Amino acid sequence: MKTVVITGASTGIGRSTAEYLAANGWQVFAGVRKEKDGVALTEADAHIKHILLDVTNPEQVDAAVETIRAALEGQKLAGLINNAGIANMGPLAVQPLDQFKAHFDVNVFGLLRASQAFAPLLGMDESLAGKPGRIVNITSVGGRLASPFLGAYTATKHAVESMTDSLRRELVIFGIDAIAVGPGAVKTPIWDKAEDANSSNPYSNSPWAKPIDKFSETMLEGGRTGLDPEVIAKTIENALTAKKPKARYAPVPDKLTNFTLPMLLPKRVVDGFFWKRFGMKAPDA
Numbered sequence: 001m002k003t004v005v006i007t008g009a010s011t012g013i014g015r016s017t018a019e020y021l022a023a024n025g026w027q028v029f030a031g032v033r034k035e036k037d038g039v040a041l042t043e044a045d046a047h048i049k050h051i052l053l054d055v056t057n058p059e060q061v062d063a064a065v066e067t068i069r070a071a072l073e074g075q076k077l078a079g080l081i082n083n084a085g086i087a088n089m090g091p092l093a094v095q096p097l098d099q100f101k102a103h104f105d106v107n108v109f110g111l112l113r114a115s116q117a118f119a120p121l122l123g124m125d126e127s128l129a130g131k132p133g134r135i136v137n138i139t140s141v142g143g144r145l146a147s148p149f150l151g152a153y154t155a156t157k158h159a160v161e162s163m164t165d166s167l168r169r170e171l172v173i174f175g176i177d178a179i180a181v182g183p184g185a186v187k188t189p190i191w192d193k194a195e196d197a198n199s200s201n202p203y204s205n206s207p208w209a210k211p212i213d214k215f216s217e218t219m220l221e222g223g224r225t226g227l228d229p230e231v232i233a234k235t236i237e238n239a240l241t242a243k244k245p246k247a248r249y250a251p252v253p254d255k256l257t258n259f260t261l262p263m264l265l266p267k268r269v270v271d272g273f274f275w276k277r278f279g280m281k282a283p284d285a
């Protein structure tokens with residue numbers, strides 16, 4: 001039975017992936033920050049074992065590694081899925097720096113902390129038996145296409161795209177692969193959490209008040225009508241098992257208009273689409 005570790009497995013993509021992989025014969029270590037979330041996952045499938053794993057907490061990460069090393073009994077870990085992440089909306093010109101830094105603490109530094117900690121189990125420790133494992137980093141459309149009011153989030157996802165490429169090009173000497181999965185809109189609570197975080201309307205008196213309201217509505221709608229998380233879970237399993245996996249997968253609804261064309265068009269043209277959609281224009285326009 002192949003073993004995989006998933007960070008941020010309490011809800012959304014992480015939880016769906018844990019349940020999907022467990023149902024398809026994987027042994028899953030589901031990283032959660034709250035014991036009650038872990039219990040709910042463990043009760044769902046005997047192939048899921050929960051571990052307390054806050055990626056911003058070095059002690060928890062180290063403890064998780066030791067727990068999983070013992071469970072592997074001398075075998076290599078088949079996969080690490082770096083899914084833990086946060087997203088809060090706000091214009092970069094006025095978003096509190098502490099909030100901006102928090103995104104990097106979880107989405108970038110936490111991801112790197114987990115990758116470094118589990119790399120020996122994935123294959124850097126050559127005393128372990130079995131095939132080397134793979135790192136799958138969950139990025140986003142935002143990892144390639146920056147949007148207004150999610151600058152902190154998209155900045156971290158751009159970083160993760162680059163880190164994934166560097167990891168893949170470095171870890172080849174151990175046979176460890178690193179793959180990015182950049183979904184578009186997914187039915188996940190992350191945007192509900194973002195709405196809760198912004199429920200006090202911190203920018204209601206700012207020049208961006210109305211555009212942010214429109215943007216928030218768009219993101220929340222995407223979180224309710226986007227791809228089913230199981231679609232992403234299947235993509236992740238493919239990234240873990242394909243004989244010749246892609247370096248990056250992009251499961252995106254309406255991919256032509258939501259990803260392919262914006263990536264091909266000049267940035268100034270894409271700027272215009274964003275401005276028109278969210279009701280923004282230059283003072284002299």
